[in-house]
Amino acid sequence: MFSVFNIWGTFNNTLFYLSFIVSLAGLCGNALLLWHLGLHIKKGPFNIYLLHLAAADFLFLSCQVGFSIAEMVGHGNTLHFPIIFLWFAVGLWLLAAFNTDCCLTYLLPSCCSPICRRRPRYTSLVLCLLIWALTMPAVLLPANACGLLHNRMSLLLCFKYHWLSIVWLGVLVSIACVAAKVILVCGKCCSLQPPSKFCKVAQCSGILLLSCRLPLVVYWSLRSAVKLLLPFFLPLAILLACIDSSAKPLLYYMKGRQLGKREPLRVTLNRALGESSQLSLRGLSLPMSRV
16 A cells, blocks of 8 residues: 555656756746747737747746745645646637637638738737736636635635636637647648648647646646546646647747758747748738739
């Protein structure tokens, strides 16, 4: 019996330190990404989403690192999970908005393209600011009612807010995954126009969401049962979420680099996330020779 507990303890400690190492690496990557996206790359509708997503990932990873250090020195805090889940939820909402915008722009370029006059100029920025503002009460109200922020718990309010948050998270995950899937299917089967580089980023983010972000959503939704039956599930879900938040800068770098060339990071990221050349071609579904 004691050997079983030792095995689980070793497994949980391994997940804890892996999450810490991945978070440190991702923190550096997202800091560089914020620096280049914020100061060196011209802002467009799509890389505004990615700028705010990098900020949410940076906050998630920095809080994870801070709470991990506190736990290492013997000052564990019950606020760990609700605080990191707050920034995680912001990133989830931003992913859903980014994937949906990419999907609509790809399917309806004449109506939803960033160069189309029917689209309000600051749509992406206003939507990102609304996401930051609305996610806080959407996470903190159920966390407070269910006793995650303090020891007192209101059973009726907890049940009410918790189920609302489950529905809200389910809708976000569904929207992000369906939008990425639609881009993938239409790009292969139904369209003469190849997907843009931002559509390809949306496809990859949908895959990462299903494999790395979904476990933490499941834990938030069913935490009482999961905590009782699978005590190792939370450390594993946090590790996967840290991998997702840390992988995006590497994903952008791999999409922007050219084989056989050594280029500055700024050039590579500008090729992957810059919108100047992309917007000039947006909306053309036929080659110029056919027009």
